[in-house]
């Protein structure tokens with residue numbers, strides 16, 4: 526069968542290179558402390574890439590576990606036929622508890638109420654106890670109380686203590702003192718938990734900690750953003766041997782000449798100083814092209830014909846304008862690259878994030894459901910099922 530090329534992508538597409546995910550996972554595993562395993566975090570629909578296809582690619586690359594946040598995400602992965610060991614980071618309430626137990630996943634808990642709810646469910650379940658070592662979000666703040674809850678889980682007829690964990694607030698800040706304090710607090714707690722519960726899995730590191738601090742690897746790392754080839758430090762992913770899996774493309778819907786004084790887009794915020802060729806790109810803020818990109822200074826750029834071209838005017842719901850140089854022979858239907866490479870030029874999610882004063886995570890998660898995900902292996906389109 527002829528595999529179509531990714532160049533055939535429609536009006537808009539998020540092209541996801543599953544082979545890149547595999548390679549990123551293998552690269553990350555190669556940097557782990559001996560004995561540590563990798564849990565691939567595929568929450569938020571795999572950071573916008575598509576949870577099930579990415580999960581399969583991560584497992585093929587050597588991930589031993591998967592993690593999601595919500596009960597719905599756990600149920601969806603199982604429905605897609607992904608039956609690998611799964612952690613649900615939670616929190617979970619009410620009906621979500623039973624839904625997660627039904628998937629056979631391991632929930633993360635920290636409160637007595639969560640233990641009560643799981644015991645009331647009555648089915649056997651393995652859980653991870655979370656210590657809040659400084660993030661100030663979920664998790665038990667007091668190590669003594671956390672150890673008491675570990676003991677309670679250990680003594681339960683239906684619950685089993687699978688692991689203890691924490692989450693870092695500043696792993697992406699090189700040399701940060703608060704990170705070192707969190708690591709020390711957690712290491713002390715984990716040592717005591719392990720002494721009382723031999724065989725538990727101790728885990729703490731997100732992508733940034735995985736890359737920056739081997740002492741944070743313990744028995745397992747929970748890498749999210751890095752498996753997608755996005756840099757947890759907001760720099761060039763290539764610096765850590767990571768390869769962006771995502772390319773975001775669209776098409777020129779129209780190409781036209783605007784006379785001097787003519788304008789482009791709502792509010793006439795872009796006015797031609799001289800006759801200019803304008804391309805209309807067939808994606809807008811309903812697709813996840815953030816409207817603020819149209820106001821960025823210096824102007825946001827996308828790739829057309831292997832060249833960087835600046836946005837012209839306000840980003841609309843379904844389209845936005847670009848200023849095309851006179852020597853660029855552009856036609857309707859030509860490919861526009863919002864994230865990815867074209868010719869020798871490249872736009873990264875990190876570059877877009879910097880223009881919006883945000884992080885690459887938000888860029889990837891922000892590509893809306895209206896944009897079809899197209900899966901490929903180094904350029905050959907594949908059926909992800």
Ligand SMILES: *Cc1c(COP(=O)(O)O)cnc(C)c1O
Pocket residue numbers: 566568614692730731732733747748749750751757
């Ligand atoms: C999202 C998340 C991760 C993964 O973080 P990255 O920075 O994407 O690697 C790990 N642990 C927890 C608890 C998370 O919520």
